Amino acid sequence: MEDSAVAMVKFDNGAAVFVETSWTQNIKEDRLYLELYGSKAGATLEPELQIMGEFR
Numbered sequence: 271m272e273d274s275a276v277a278m279v280k281f282d283n284g285a286a287v288f289v290e291t292s293w294t295q296n297i298k299e300d301r302l303y304l305e306l307y308g309s310k311a312g313a314t315l316e317p318e319l320q321i322m323g324e325f326r
Contacts, residue, residue: 273293274290274292274293274295275292277289304315308323310324311323
């Protein structure tokens with residue numbers, strides 16, 4: 271049985287989503303995070319919501 275999965279979905283408009291998950295890993299503690307990257311801005315939810323990039 272596999273213990274991890276990785277997927278990348280590309281959309282017609284050029285956007286892509288990358289998802290990685292694992293049932294079991296040899297790590298010290300669990301880690302859950304979300305990072306978004308765009309051509310003009312990005313965001314992360316760890317440790318709190320942060321938005322970086324160009325704003326008009």
